[in-house]
Amino acid sequence: MNNQTKFNVSTREYVYETIRARIMTLKLPPGTAISEKDIAEELNVSRTPVREAFLKLSEDELLHILPQRGSFVTLIDLNHVEDARFMREHTEAAIIKLACSTIDESSLSKMERNVVEQKQAKENDDEELLFELDRTFHLTLAEGTNKVRVWEIVQRMDTHLNRMRKLSMHLKLNWDLLIEQHEAMLNAIKAKNVLEAEIVMHAHLTLLQYDQSALKDEYPHYFQQ
Numbered sequence: 001m002n003n004q005t006k007f008n009v010s011t012r013e014y015v016y017e018t019i020r021a022r023i024m025t026l027k028l029p030p031g032t033a034i035s036e037k038d039i040a041e042e043l044n045v046s047r048t049p050v051r052e053a054f055l056k057l058s059e060d061e062l063l064h065i066l067p068q069r070g071s072f073v074t075l076i077d078l079n080h081v082e083d084a085r086f087m088r089e090h091t092e093a094a095i096i097k098l099a100c101s102t103i104d105e106s107s108l109s110k111m112e113r114n115v116v117e118q119k120q121a122k123e124n125d126d127e128e129l130l131f132e133l134d135r136t137f138h139l140t141l142a143e144g145t146n147k148v149r150v151w152e153i154v155q156r157m158d159t160h161l162n163r164m165r166k167l168s169m170h171l172k173l174n175w176d177l178l179i180e181q182h183e184a185m186l187n188a189i190k191a192k193n194v195l196e197a198e199i200v201m202h203a204h205l206t207l208l209q210y211d212q213s214a215l216k217d218e219y220p221h222y223f224q225q
Contacts, residue, residue: 011045016053018043023062023073024159025128026166030222032073034063062159075224076160078212084154084161089205091154092138096197098145099189107144111137111186118179130178131169137182161208167219168211177207 019039022028036050043050054071057063061080065071114137121130142151168174181204188197216223 012049012052012056015039015043015045015049016056019053019057020060020062023057024162024166026163026170028073030073030075030163033070034073035070060156060159074160076163076222077224078160080157080160081164081208081212084157084159085205085208087154087157088161089202091150092141092205093198093201095142095145095147095150096185096189096201097194098147099141100192100194100197102146103141103144103189107140108186108190110140111144111182111189114140115179115183115186118182122175122179127169127172130175131166134165134169134178134182141185164208164211164215167215167222168208171214171218173211173214174207178204181207 019028019034028034036047036054039053040047040050054063054065058065058071061077062074063071064074114133118130118133118137121133139148139151142148181200184200185197185204188194188200
C-alpha cells in the first residue's frame with residue numbers, strides 16, 4: 001500500500017467516523033439532510049472520501065441515499081431496535097453468566113469505579129458522561145470475560161437502539177434505575193450469583209421497551225412510521 005492509498009483510507013475512515021458519531025449522538029438527528037459538498041468543505045477533504053463514507057453509512061442503515069434528491073439520516077426503525085435489543089439481551093445474559101465464574105479482578109475494579117462515576121454524573125446532571133459510562137460498563141464486562149469481539153459484532157447492529165438510548169438519556173428516563181441495575185449486576189457477579197445476574201441483565205435490557213411510548217410522543221418525527 002503506497003502513501004497515497006494510506007492517506008485515502010485514513011481520510012475515508014475519518015470522514016466516516018466523524019459523521020457516524022454525529023448521527024449516533026443525535027447531533028445529526030433522524031431525518032436530517034446532509035450533502036457531500038457541505039461535509040467535504042467543512043472537513044476540508046475531497047468529495048471522494050465523503051462519497052465512500054456516505055456509502056458505508058448507507059450500508060450501516062444510518063444514511064438513506066436518494067438519487068437526485070439527496071442523502072438523509074435514517075429515521076429510527078423500531079423493528080431494528082427490537083432486533084438489536086433481542087440480540088443484546090441474550091448475548092449479554094450469556095456474558096454476565098460467564099463473568100460470575102471467570103471475570104478478572106482488574107475488570108471488576110473498573111466496573112466498581114464506573115458505577116461510582118455514574119452516580120456522580122447523575123448528580124452533576126451530565127447526560128453525555130452517563131451515556132458513555134453506560135456503554136463503558138458493558139464493554140468492560142465483555143473485556144473481563146474475553147468476549148470483546150462478540151460485543152463489537154453486536155454493536156454493529158446496535159445503531160438504531162443506541163439512538164433510542166440517547167433519546168431516553170436526554171429525557172432523563174430511568175436514570176436512577178439504570179444505575180441501580182448496573183450496581184446490582186456488579187454485586188451479583190461478585191457474589192457469583194448466576195441467576196440474579198441474568199435476571200438483572202434481562203430487566204436492564206428491556207428498559208427501552210417501556211420508554212418507547214414516551215419517546216415517540218416527544219419525538220414523533222424521529223421514528224419510521
